[in-house]
Amino acid sequence: xxxxxxxxxxxxxxxxxxxxxxxxxxxxxxxxxxxxxxxxxxxxxxxxxxxxxxxxxxxxxxxxxxxxxxxxxxxxxxxxxxxxxxxxxxxxxxxxxxxxxxxxxxxxxxxxxxxxxxxxxxxxxxxxxxxxxxxxxxxxxxxxxxxxxxxxxxxxxxxxxxxxxxxxxxxxxxxxxxxxxxxxxxxxxxxxxxxxxxxxxxxxxxxxxxxxxxxxxxxxxxxxxxxxxxxxxxxxxxxxxxxxxxxxxxxxxxxxxxxxxxx
Ligand code: 9MG
Numbered sequence: 001x002x003x004x005x006x007x008x009x010x011x012x013x014x015x016x017x018x019x020x021x022x023x024x025x026x027x028x029x030x031x032x033x034x035x036x037x038x039x040x041x042x043x044x045x046x047x048x049x050x051x052x053x054x055x056x057x058x059x060x061x062x063x064x065x066x067x068x069x070x071x072x073x074x075x076x077x078x079x080x081x082x083x084x085x086x087x088x089x090x091x092x093x094x095x096x097x098x099x100x101x102x103x104x105x106x107x108x109x110x111x112x113x114x115x116x117x118x119x120x121x122x123x124x125x126x127x128x129x130x131x132x133x134x135x136x137x138x139x140x141x142x143x144x145x146x147x148x149x150x151x152x153x154x155x156x157x158x159x160x161x162x163x164x165x166x167x168x169x170x171x172x173x174x175x176x177x178x179x180x181x182x183x184x185x186x187x188x189x190x191x192x193x194x195x196x197x198x199x200x201x202x203x204x205x206x207x208x209x210x211x212x213x214x215x216x217x218x219x220x221x222x223x224x225x226x227x228x229x230x231x232x233x234x235x236x237x238x239x240x241x242x243x244x245x246x247x248x249x250x251x252x253x254x255x256x257x258x259x260x261x262x263x
Contacts, residue, residue: 001037001077001242002030003206006060007044007052020063027068033247037096037240038072040064040089041079045100045177047136047209054084061085062092069093077124083111090115097123098202098242100177102155113162124170124202124240125155129178136178144183145190148173152197170240172202176209184210188229191236204242205229206249223248231256 006023027038042060043052052060057080065076069092077096078089082105086097102125103109115121127148129139141147152171159169173187173194194201211217211225223245230241230249234256243249 001039001202001240002027002033002035002246003242003244004030004038004040004064005044006040006042006064020067023064024067024071027064027072027074030246031072031074034250035074035246037075037077038068039077039079039098039242040068040094041098042085043080045079045132047132047176049132051133054082057082057085058088061089065089065092065094081105081108083107086111086115090119090121095121097121098126099123100126100128100174102126102128102152103159104155109158109162109164112159112168113164116164116168120168122168122170123159123164124172125152125159126172126202127151127174127177132177139178139180139183141183144179144186145193148187149194149197152194152199156197156199166199169199170202171197171199172204175203175205181210181213184208188232188236191233191238195237200239201237202240202242203230203233203238205233206241206243206245227252235260 004023004027030038040061042057061078068076075096076094077098078086078094079098080086081099081101097112099108103112112123129135156169160166171194175184206226207219207222211222215225217225227248230243231252233241234253241249241253
């Protein structure tokens, strides 16, 4: 899953992909490098990020989704928690919903139920403690893996009870979302325990602050750390890897997947 941020405050792309033309060009690169999914996001979820209005988010993502849809044979994911954005993005051509709030926003669960009535629109349910602007202030868990696992199990149950078929659900522990370095490392070391939830596992580790903390590296210098984490996550059972550097990540996860298959 290649990352396409269409936000002016994105920590990793410096806000370069704000025009639909520039975004489309970056999408072409991601697809040429081997992305099967492109995750289009119009609101930054990095720690401390300022929320945007629904209209602003729509204005950022819709032209990009339409342009990608018209040209590239790739699954378009919409990275949003807002039901209005989910509905409009799917109408414009998105085929996957990536929700860092796991459909907890008002109306989001119903939107995904409705969107899955006549078509298949899988949704990624991610764990996050708190909200982006405060989540890194003092994250606390008694047992982080147990907490994340039971949160995701509950969200799966809510989705099933609302009528979303099980095969539309993808789960994600939410690395860096209300978690310390120790929480992130523990979650990664125990990632395979989430496989018992019987949903495909998505991970986002690319250029995250845990790499900065371990290597004392700025986002632009976190490629090698990102590749190491992506490979480890695949070895522990991750099926989808959300990444900025698609070509390098694909190579790394291909190797890890081959080792996992040999296990
Ligand atoms: C939008 N976004 C930023 N980081 C992410 C992560 O780790 N997982 C998912 N699903 N989305 C993310």
